[in-house]
Amino acid sequence: MYSTAFIDLPPLQAAAGEVHLPGSKSISNRVLLLAALSNGTTTVHDLLASDDTRVMLDGLRQIGCTVDEAGSTVHITGLGGRAPQSPAKLFMGNAGTAMRPLTAALALLGGEFELSGVPRMHERPIGDLVDALRQLGCQIDYLGNDGYPPLRIAHANGVPALALAEPIRVRGDVSSQFLTALLMALPLAAGTQNIVIDVVGELISKPYIAITLQLLARFGIVVEHQNWQRFTIAAGSRYQSPGTIHVEADASSASYFIALGAITSSAGGQSGIKIQGVGLDSIQGDIRFVDAARAMGAVVTGGPNWLHIQRGEPGQGWPLKAIDLDCNHIPDAAMTLAVMALYAEGTTTLRNIASWRVKETDRIAAMANELRKLGATVEEGADFIRVTPPAQVQDWKAASIHTYDDHRVAMCFSLAAFNPAGLPVRIEDPKCVAKTFPDYFEALFSVASTATGHIPVICIDGPTASGKGTVAAAVAQRLGYRFLDSGAMYRITALAALRAGLAITPEHEARIAALAQTLPVRFEGGRVWLGSDDVTEAIRTEEAGMNASRVSALPAVRGALVDLQHSFQRLPGLVADGRDMGTVIFPDAPLKVYLTASAACRAERRYKQLISKGFSASIADLRADLEARDARDSTRSVAPLKPAQDALVLDNSDLTIEQAVEKVLAWWQERQPFAGSAQG
Numbered sequence: 001m002y003s004t005a006f007i008d009l010p011p012l013q014a015a016a017g018e019v020h021l022p023g024s025k026s027i028s029n030r031v032l033l034l035a036a037l038s039n040g041t042t043t044v045h046d047l048l049a050s051d052d053t054r055v056m057l058d059g060l061r062q063i064g065c066t067v068d069e070a071g072s073t074v075h076i077t078g079l080g081g082r083a084p085q086s087p088a089k090l091f092m093g094n095a096g097t098a099m100r101p102l103t104a105a106l107a108l109l110g111g112e113f114e115l116s117g118v119p120r121m122h123e124r125p126i127g128d129l130v131d132a133l134r135q136l137g138c139q140i141d142y143l144g145n146d147g148y149p150p151l152r153i154a155h156a157n158g159v160p161a162l163a164l165a166e167p168i169r170v171r172g173d174v175s176s177q178f179l180t181a182l183l184m185a186l187p188l189a190a191g192t193q194n195i196v197i198d199v200v201g202e203l204i205s206k207p208y209i210a211i212t213l214q215l216l217a218r219f220g221i222v223v224e225h226q227n228w229q230r231f232t233i234a235a236g237s238r239y240q241s242p243g244t245i246h247v248e249a250d251a252s253s254a255s256y257f258i259a260l261g262a263i264t265s266s267a268g269g270q271s272g273i274k275i276q277g278v279g280l281d282s283i284q285g286d287i288r289f290v291d292a293a294r295a296m297g298a299v300v301t302g303g304p305n306w307l308h309i310q311r312g313e314p315g316q317g318w319p320l321k322a323i324d325l326d327c328n329h330i331p332d333a334a335m336t337l338a339v340m341a342l343y344a345e346g347t348t349t350l351r352n353i354a355s356w357r358v359k360e361t362d363r364i365a366a367m368a369n370e371l372r373k374l375g376a377t378v379e380e381g382a383d384f385i386r387v388t389p390p391a392q393v394q395d396w397k398a399a400s401i402h403t404y405d406d407h408r409v410a411m412c413f414s415l416a417a418f419n420p421a422g423l424p425v426r427i428e429d430p431k432c433v434a435k436t437f438p439d440y441f442e443a444l445f446s447v448a449s450t451a452t453g454h455i456p457v458i459c460i461d462g463p464t465a466s467g468k469g470t471v472a473a474a475v476a477q478r479l480g481y482r483f484l485d486s487g488a489m490y491r492i493t494a495l496a497a498l499r500a501g502l503a504i505t506p507e508h509e510a511r512i513a514a515l516a517q518t519l520p521v522r523f524e525g526g527r528v529w530l531g532s533d534d535v536t537e538a539i540r541t542e543e544a545g546m547n548a549s550r551v552s553a554l555p556a557v558r559g560a561l562v563d564l565q566h567s568f569q570r571l572p573g574l575v576a577d578g579r580d581m582g583t584v585i586f587p588d589a590p591l592k593v594y595l596t597a598s599a600a601c602r603a604e605r606r607y608k609q610l611i612s613k614g615f616s617a618s619i620a621d622l623r624a625d626l627e628a629r630d631a632r633d634s635t636r637s638v639a640p641l642k643p644a645q646d647a648l649v650l651d652n653s654d655l656t657i658e659q660a661v662e663k664v665l666a667w668w669q670e671r672q673p674f675a676g677s678a679q680g
């Protein structure tokens with residue numbers, strides 16, 4: 001996840017490959033409970049890993065289900081008619097999708113249970129569900145405030161005789177979760193008679209009830225409904241595990257990648273975008289986004305659990321076709337259409353979207369503001385938005401997109417980075433995507449591509465102990481960029497040579513270069529690996545630094561490490577530190593900094609650094625060593641240490657680390673085209 005103040009998306013040109021989207025939360029918890037009530041073992045694939053699914057799994061274990069977890073696959077052996085373990089105290093965190101259905105199920109299974117949660121959970125109503133269960137004859141007591149958790153189910157002597165002859169009445173206008181809870185639990189009581197549930201008041205969120213019904217069907221329970229007001233569970237219903245079930249990915253999250261496939265040409269010989277985790281047979285309402293994308297020109301195929309999207313042929317599906325659409329059935333995914341409209345010929349109108357006004361933010365106003373920043377003409381009304389793309393390529397503008405703490409604004413505007421003008425797009429507060437898709441930008445970068453020259457590189461070169469590594473790492477972190485410690489490559493090469501018995505001398509140049517070419521090096525979680533050895537500490541000694549300096553003077557070794565260094569230039573950008581980043585490796589980098597400090601200052605910094613790591617050192621020796629290293633690095637024949645012609649020199653002898661970092665970031669901001677953008 002990107003926790004930076006903003007993320008700058010370079011101009012993107014193509015996209016292809018496969019993405020695996022995170023599972024839907026509502027489906028995950030429904031499937032877990034149904035598996036727990038069923039006969040047999042259910043293998044659940046692609047379960048969403050989140051706090052809410054965690055409390056459900058813990059609860060199911062407590063009541064006696066066998067739960068084996070292997071990554072995102074979970075095996076659950078259900079109760080299948082057995083009594084649950086009781087008494088038990090269950091903690092439900094803040095998971096409404098666990099609290100409500102478990103209350104109903106445990107009330108109908110028998111036993112003594114206490115269900116509680118975090119303080120916020122004790123403010124979330126459950127009275128309508130408890131009323132319905134009490135009406136049936138269940139004994140449920142509030143342990144705190146009436147109408148709210150925590151509560152106790154007092155069925156130590158088994159489930160009392162239930163009043164099933166009359167329809168069970170439940171309100172449907174507060175939360176559809178109460179009805180979902182009853183629908184998932186009442187099959188437990190369906191002996192010789194049908195069970196009828198009547199909804200009191202207008203039922204809200206019907207697509208979620210549709211999900212409940214579909215999942216019940218997968219577990220062998222057929223529920224008929226009349227106009228979403230009366231639901232009938234057939235007599236003799238029994239939960240039966242389907243054996244294996246895949247949790248669908250979130251269909252709204254899929255909309256960004258469907259749009260991506262619709263607006264991009266393919267890259268690298270691959271064809272289109274494949275989405276794993278949600279398919280054309282999806283039970284989620286937002287899958288209808290596919291129809292809208294097709295109407296705009298996307299070529300979408302799919303099967304169970306997968307979708308494939310390709311841009312239409314020129315003149316047929318590309319540029320996209322403008323649409324005029326009632327979006328009431330896909331309110332969340334429709335935001336993606338508003339950004340797709342930037343790539344359409346003509347004006348796109350999205351209607352019947354009044355609910356946008358009362359979501360995470362006023363989404364109609366937010367979309368209108370941000371689309372205008374990109375150069376679009378936007379008209380907005382109480383319940384519609386009308387988008388006309390920039391008339392000419394030169395009418396596009398580089399914009400810093402404000403995201404209003406709204407995950408969907410952040411995700412859909414990332415698609416603007418494919419603009420034909422080749423302009424970057426800044427997305428402010430990118431971490432807001434965590435609500436539904438923490439790794440959204442990582443997923444985008446895994447399929448998106450652009451010309452290498454578009455991927456920005458900041459070079460920070462300079463002599464030893466000038467603070468290059470420290471400053472470069474901090475700048476990379478603030479911008480969400482990758483980080484290349486090129487010195488580490490030479491340090492590792494020197495170590496590998498010595499371990500292979502090769503003294504670092506010119507006569508071994510070819511053999512050391514051959515070693516460098518195939519260096520089995522990996523950077524993982526702050527550690528550096530050479531093959532199966534963790535060499536993080538071994539390469540950081542002063543001796544290793546001196547050996548690195550020696551090995552780096554061998555031209556063939558330098559040549560052998562070029563490709564490896566270039567391979568770090570990946571989306572969304574790179575900060576590279578070393579001696580020749582700006583002069584040799586990334587000569588076209590848009591910002592080159594030559595970081596230096598006086599020899600006295602650098603010797604003292606290195607001294608403090610070594611002492612703090614528990615090494616003994618003398619300032620005088622260190623200063624002599626670093627001056628010797630400066631001399632060798634500056635006078636060698638190939639890629640000597642010197643500022644690039646277009647480098648900005650920063651002497652940080654009198655600066656703190658933070659000041660040095662701020663200076664580099666300020667230089668970077670000056671080079672960005674975004675008007676009035678957020679500062680890092």
Ligand SMILES: Nc1ncnc2c1ncn2[C@@H]1O[C@H](COP(=O)(O)OP(=O)(O)O)[C@@H](O)[C@H]1O
Pocket residue numbers: 462463464465466467468469470471605606608609652653655656657660
């Ligand atoms: N103004 C400063 N800028 C950067 N580093 C500094 C500064 N002042 C002290 N240091 C310290 O100097 C030491 C050497 O920095 P390092 O990044 O290892 O240098 P280099 O990569 O250039 O060899 C580190 O312990 C760092 O914290």
Ligand SMILES: Nc1ccn([C@H]2C[C@H](O)[C@@H](COP(=O)(O)OP(=O)(O)O)O2)c(=O)n1
Pocket residue numbers: 463464465466469486487488490491545548549552553577578579580581629633
């Ligand atoms: N791009 C680079 C990076 C390092 N080197 C060489 C020269 C340096 O003395 C050694 C060690 O570099 P490193 O940046 O790790 O060393 P310091 O942290 O500056 O002491 O490698 C190089 O020649 N070119």
